[in-house]
Amino acid sequence: MSNTTIQPGTIEHIDPIALVIEANVRPSAPVTNDFISSIRDNGVLTPVLARRDDEGNVLVRAGQRRTLAAREAGLGTIPVYLVDADEVTSERIIQQMIENDQREALTDGDRAAAFQQLAFEGLSVNAIAKRTGSKPAAVKSGIAVAENAVAASAIQTHQLTLDQAAALIEFEGDTETVDSLIETAVASPEQFAHAAQRARDERRINAIREAATAALVERGFSILDREPGYYETDYAPIRELVTKDGQPVTEDDIETVEGRAAFVRVYCTSEEATVLYYLADPKAAGFKKNSGNANGPMTDEQKAERKELIANNKAWASAETVRREWLTNFLTRKTLPKDVGKVIAQGLTVHRHEVGTAISNGNALAHTLLGITRDGYWESDKLAALVEQSPTRTPHVTLAVVLAGIEASTSKNTWRYPEPAKAAYFSQLAAWGYSLSEVEQLVVDAGAKTGGDDEVHEAFAEESDAESEDDSFDGE
DSSP states (O other): OOOOOOOOOEEEEEOGGGOEEOOOSSSOOOOOHHHHHHHHHHOOOSOEEEEEOTTSOEEEEEOHHHHHHHHHHTOSOEEEEEOOOOOOHHHHHHHHHHHHHHSOOOOHHHHHHHHHHHHHTTOOHHHHHHHHTOOHHHHHHHHHHHHSHHHHHHHHHSOOOHHHHHHHHTTTTOHHHHHHHHHHHHHOGGGHHHHHHHHHHHHHHHHHHHHHHHHHHHTTOEEOSSOOOTTOOSOEEGGGEEOTTSOBOOTGGGTTOTTEEEEEEOOTTOSSOEEEEEESOTTTTTOEEOOOOOOOOOOHHHHHHHHHHHHHHHHHHHHHHHHHHHHHHHTTOSSOOTTHHHHHHHHHHTTHHHHHHHHHTTOHHHHHHTTOOOSOTTSOOSHHHHHHHOGGGHHHHHHHHHHHHHHHTOOHHHHHSOOHHHHHHHHHHHHTTOOOOHHHHHHHHHHHTTOSHHHHHHHHHHOOOOOOOOOTTOOO
């Protein structure tokens, strides 16, 4: 327990330029543009801690960021709490540590509640954003979170981020999904975006399936909960049946037949359901079997592989959405990573096939990643115009062309048939801060088994067109 006696001080308003900043326990004091804007608009609300030396100089002991920001903002004076203190280094460091510990940052839950209170006071979203140094989108999300019972409780109880809590609002009423997302946010926060997107896709798929199922039930069809196996005899698929005159049986042919049934499948990237039709007693309906199937029943191992294939295909589709959103945000950064030049050079050499193909096809994905809308496929490339209008964006445009070319060549086959070239691509994204999903990590792990960089680069050069996607087992 410290026996230090706290000496009372005095408040003075002093020109920040006249203040001298002591060595600080923090190795750096980053002063962001948002922080400077906040100081400019609101002033320094918490006095900085300082002492006066024998020569009359005022030395800032705690509050260097506020002092520097006030200088940048052009404030004439700021409040300074002057205390009697000596130059003993240990005392300075202790005071600075205590001061920083006592200024615990607001949590996102605190911010959401504050945004809501400011809105109650009549401030608009833009006004709140300006006064608090926040982005309007964050203020809007914060108010929505604070007004939603589930999200407001979760952000406070589990210390979720604003984005995570806002995502919960989408699944209000779906307790199982909400609980699962909260668990992911707490245990594996880097996977939250992937989990949320998978939940969105699953909800979309279920909605499509439910709509198709309802329509079939209204038409008098029994709904099967799974696709019958080859050796099961309860139902016969109409694709194996023909009419008396040898014509394939269609869904119209069984519209009023007793024992008609259907299995509803929704592929992970589809906006419509695929319906497989069956009959319980084809002979009674006047139909006969066209031909047998040479394939035998699936083994347990094959069933397990098929289940994994379906799950990973669905996960890949969700991860693609998250990844491309991340790339879009990444390309809005003012400053790109230092190794961007190397990545661009590799894109134009070892990845020349993918990038060249994308260029010849009009750079559609590159436009999307840069937030540029094209009116049609045959419309002229707008990237050159962007460079002309904003020369400082040249590295961003060039990088977008490279990344879009590689990205456009990815598909479900990327995880099913992993190659060193794609492994290196995903590893690069991870190095830049992208959180790989489990199915994307499979590609990287497979690439790590290929050996050194020389083998990887050789594979880059020899990479051929990806195989066409096989949706035959894409899951419902």
